[in-house]
Amino acid sequence: MSSPDQSLRRVNALGEDHPRDYKINVIKTSKYTLVTFLPKNLIEQFSKLANVYFLLITFMQMIPIISISGGKPVMLLPLLFVIGVSMIKDIFEDFKRHRSDKAENFKEVSVYDKISKEFVKQHWKDVKVGQLVKIHCDEFFPADMVFMQSSERKGICYVETKNLDGETNLKHKLAEKCLHERLNNYDIEDAVAGHIVCEMPNDQIYKFEGTYY
Numbered sequence: 001m002s003s004p005d006q007s008l009r010r011v012n013a014l015g016e017d018h019p020r021d022y023k024i025n026v027i028k029t030s031k032y033t034l035v036t037f038l039p040k041n042l043i044e045q046f047s048k049l050a051n052v053y054f055l056l057i058t059f060m061q062m063i064p065i066i067s068i069s070g071g072k073p074v075m076l077l078p079l080l081f082v083i084g085v086s087m088i089k090d091i092f093e094d095f096k097r098h099r100s101d102k103a104e105n106f107k108e109v110s111v112y113d114k115i116s117k118e119f120v121k122q123h124w125k126d127v128k129v130g131q132l133v134k135i136h137c138d139e140f141f142p143a144d145m146v147f148m149q150s151s152e153r154k155g156i157c158y159v160e161t162k163n164l165d166g167e168t169n170l171k172h173k174l175a176e177k178c179l180h181e182r183l184n185n186y187d188i189e190d191a192v193a194g195h196i197v198c199e200m201p202n203d204q205i206y207k208f209e210g211t212y213y
Contacts, residue, residue, distance in 0.1 A: 022129040025143050027104045030097040032090075041090055045083050054079045109142045110134040112188065132192065146196060146210065148179045155180035164205050179212065 032040055045051055057075050064071040105125035112132035113120045119134050124142040127133065133145060150157045155175035162168045182191040198210035 024125070025127045026125045027101050029101055030094050032094050037091070037094075041087055044090075045086060051079070051083065054082075107140070107142070109139070110136070114189065132188070144201065146198070147173050147175050148192065149183040150175050150180065161205070176212065 046055065054075055058073045058079060061067045061073045061075060062071055105123065107124045108121045109124060109127065110119040110133065111122040111127060112118070112134070119132075127142050132148075133142065135141060135145075147157065149155065155177065157173050157175075158170040159173055160168065160170055179192070185191075194213055196210055196212050199208065
């Protein structure tokens with residue numbers, strides 16, 4: 001079996017092969033938490049040359065020998081005002097990112113449950129590598145997936161990829177004929193029992209290499 005840093009991975013078709021080796025399916029675009037906001041944001045604020053410049057001026061104003069303000073840091077209040085306004089803006093923007101992440105992670109999709117032997121609703125954030133996922137018409141995809149079966153007789157489905165490449169025209173995808181027929185004619189667990197050897201995640205959205213056995 002390939003190790004996590006190699007270009008190919010072997011995945012059990014029912015999600016039983018070492019899920020700890022894989023990244024979880026949680027979306028996180030937010031930058032801060034309650035604990036990390038202050039230190040991370042201060043570092044970000046003082047990575048701006050203008051803020052560093054005015055901070056140095058403030059320190060120099062506190063030295064009576066070289067200060068014309070009598071040792072009073074008169075630039076401190078304007079600097080704190082600018083940094084404070086910027087922090088409030090960052091808090092508001094990151095709050096919106098947290099809310100957007102939560103909405104995305106808690107969307108639901110139908111996932112095959114081996115205990116009940118049927119498809120059940122599951123949050124996107126809980127989808128694991130190797131699970132069987134059923135996508136209904138006009139639903140979004142919770143992750144990158146291998147197309148195995150379609151409700152269409154010839155195993156065709158149509159996918160819109162505008163979130164990836166901006167193109168709104170539907171692209172047709174064709175399920176592998178053998179898998180499509182097996183899933184139509186056999187019990188679902190018997191039909192997909194096996195492994196998929198596939199590429200690690202990459203930026204090639206029009207190319208995929210994998211082998212099912």
